[in-house]
Amino acid sequence: MGKYLLVLITLFIFVLPHQGFAHSGRTDSSGGHNCSDSSKAKGLCTGYHNHNGGGTSGGSTPAPAPKPAPATRSDKDCSDFANYDEVVAYWNAKGYSATNDPERLDGFGNVVDDGIPCEVPSDYDTAKINGSPKQIEQQDSAKGEKAGYQKGLADGTSGAEENDSSTGSAAYQSGFSTGYSKGYTEGMQKFEEQKKAVEKEGYEAGKKQDKLILPAKYQSNALLKQEYENGFNRALKEKEEAQIASFQEKGLQDGMKDIKNTPEDVSQNLIGAYLSGYEEGQQKLKEKYLKLGYNAAFTMISYKKPALEKEKYVKWYKEGFESNKEVEKIEKVAYEMGLNEEKYEVPQKYLKAETVFKHHYGLGEQAAEDADEANTVIFGLGIAAWLGRRYYVARKMVA
Ligand SMILES: [Ca+2]
Numbered sequence: 226m227g228k229y230l231l232v233l234i235t236l237f238i239f240v241l242p243h244q245g246f247a248h249s250g251r252t253d254s255s256g257g258h259n260c261s262d263s264s265k266a267k268g269l270c271t272g273y274h275n276h277n278g279g280g281t282s283g284g285s286t287p288a289p290a291p292k293p294a295p296a297t298r299s300d301k302d303c304s305d306f307a308n309y310d311e312v313v314a315y316w317n318a319k320g321y322s323a324t325n326d327p328e329r330l331d332g333f334g335n336v337v338d339d340g341i342p343c344e345v346p347s348d349y350d351t352a353k354i355n356g357s358p359k360q361i362e363q364q365d366s367a368k369g370e371k372a373g374y375q376k377g378l379a380d381g382t383s384g385a386e387e388n389d390s391s392t393g394s395a396a397y398q399s400g401f402s403t404g405y406s407k408g409y410t411e412g413m414q415k416f417e418e419q420k421k422a423v424e425k426e427g428y429e430a431g432k433k434q435d436k437l438i439l440p441a442k443y444q445s446n447a448l449l450k451q452e453y454e455n456g457f458n459r460a461l462k463e464k465e466e467a468q469i470a471s472f473q474e475k476g477l478q479d480g481m482k483d484i485k486n487t488p489e490d491v492s493q494n495l496i497g498a499y500l501s502g503y504e505e506g507q508q509k510l511k512e513k514y515l516k517l518g519y520n521a522a523f524t525m526i527s528y529k530k531p532a533l534e535k536e537k538y539v540k541w542y543k544e545g546f547e548s549n550k551e552v553e554k555i556e557k558v559a560y561e562m563g564l565n566e567e568k569y570e571v572p573q574k575y576l577k578a579e580t581v582f583k584h585h586y587g588l589g590e591q592a593a594e595d596a597d598e599a600n601t602v603i604f605g606l607g608i609a610a611w612l613g614r615r616y617y618v619a620r621k622m623v624a
């Protein structure tokens with residue numbers, strides 16, 4: 226009888242070696258669980274353990290076999306903490322996560338291996354939990370924002386097209402986009418300032434030299450290269466405009482002096498500027514002689530050829546003399562006054578033409594005198610005719 230019992234016990238031990246000692250407690254995805262206090266008290270187990278040798282739970286890869294629990298250990302269970310903050314404080318202090326959970330706090334009595342230890346209160350901010358999905362998401366977002374800012378700043382600073390695309394988690398991409406936008410705006414402002422500075426640099430170079438030599442540092446950036454060239458060309462244009470003005474002025478002076486010195490070995494633009502200035506000078510010179518002639522008409526009773534250096538000037542002088550219609554009016558007024566035997570008095574506005582005025586007043590006066598004489602003759606003839614008639618009538622009567 227005693228032998229039979231011993232065989233049964235022996236069989237039990239050898240046939241079911243991995244079943245261990247039967248005790249309560251749910252198992253996690255690795256097929257194990259932590260030893261509960263009651264089981265410890267019964268001496269059934271000490272720490273985390275498997276009941277089936279770490280059998281898989283249907284996945285294609287076997288879960289890593291848990292490390293054998295040390296003989297003496299301080300493994301904690303959820304029931305060891307007074308509240309959830311204590312759980313998180315412990316979890317964070319140990320640096321635990323879904324993949325680093327030797328005390329099986331994540332896999333005990335709640336959703337297994339989700340990175341949230343024990344039973345989280347529904348309103349708890351899980352971002353505080355080391356390695357939690359929410360914390361990872363926030364870290365991803367922050368990482369993305371930082372990287373996006375750097376990329377945006379670099380793109381904006383070099384004048385590149387905006388491109389905030391990135392790869393990574395949704396949180397990372399979203400953060401990247403936010404950071405990029407901020408960085409790009411800042412970079413673009415810097416770039417605008419740089420463009421102005423480069424334009425100025427090109428301008429200063431253009432003032433000193435006529436040949437464009439692009440500094441190597443701007444060769445790789447088409448926009449900065451363009452700014453440098455713009456500034457350089459602006460200076461060249463200013464220089465050319467100044468030259469044109471100078472050639473035109475020279476032409477003007479020469480034109481007024483009537484000495485033509487058309488420049489050679491300069492651009493057509495400059496020759497054109499000189500000639501245009503020269504024509505302007507000639508015009509001024511002509512106007513000068515036209516005016517001389519015009520004014521002479523007020524003081525000369527008849528045209529007298531002036532003693533001028535060139536026939537061209539004489540021609541202009543005469544043209545001006547003949548163009549004076551004002552003096553014709555003065556002559557007419559003076560003549561009428563003389564003719565009407567008005568008192569000789571030159572109106573203020575005709576003082577400049579006094580000689581001419583006096584002459585024509587005299588002509589008018591003379592004409593009046595001539596007319597008086599003629600009238601006297603006519604009157605005399607009339608008397609004689611009347612007397613003659615009287616004589617004839619008397620003779621008739623006598624007869
Ligand atoms: Ca535990």
Ligand SMILES: [Ca+2]
Binds near residue numbers: 330336338339341
């Ligand atoms: Ca969990």
